Amino acid sequence: MxxxxxxxxxxxxxxxxxxxxxxxxxxxxxxxxxxxxxxxxxxxxxxxxxxxxxxxxxxxxxxxxxxxxxxxxxxxNKGKSLKLIFIFTLFILYYELISILGFIISTIFLSLALIMMSNPGPASTTSVLKAFGVSALFTLLIYFIFTNIAQTQFPTGFLGV
The missing domain is CATH 1.10.287 (Helix Hairpins)
Structure with a gap:
């Protein structure tokens, strides 16, 4: 309930x-x-x-x-409300960092953090590597679909990525 x-x-x-x-x-x-x-x-x-x-x-x-x-x-529940506040803070941080780091790097970090938050168990090296792989794969997939098909421009960071 x-x-x-x-x-x-x-x-x-x-x-x-x-x-x-x-x-x-x-x-x-x-x-x-x-x-x-x-x-x-x-x-x-x-x-x-x-x-x-x-x-x-x-x-x-x-x-x-x-x-x-x-x-x-x-x-x-206090735990869920703290998680919601943390997620909101992550998105504010993402908004600020996207112009500095660029879309690809900042989105990989954001999705990695969100995946790790949804992981019920303790964070192990393999779970972090799997989460990083999934976040990098989906970020790059979204980037290539939107840049090549929809002709959308994304912010590039100081590295040009």
């Missing part, structure tokens, strides 16, 4: 954050150049797309958990 409540709270938090990003952050911080036509994909296309998907997932998470909970008493 506590797990459903925690998932409900997380769904509400992410829905609120997604709506803030869609209605306030993207319109203020993402500038669209004047030379782009309506048929061109602008710089705000992917942030709107990803945030809209996050909105839909959060909303479905809320609806699913409301059906499972008869009384709505929100009691967040």
């Amino acid at each position: 506590n797990e459903q409540r925690n998932e409900l709270v997380i769904g509400i938090i992410f829905l609120i954050l997604s709506l803030l990003v869609i209605f306030f952050i993207i319109p203020v911080w993402v500038e669209t150049p004047a030379y782009l036509t309506n048929s061109a994909v602008g710089p705000s296309f992917w942030p709107y797309t990803i945030t809209s998907v996050c909105c839909v997932i959060s909303f479905s998470m809320i609806l699913t958990n409301i059906k499972q909970i008869s009384k709505l008493r929100i009691n967040i």
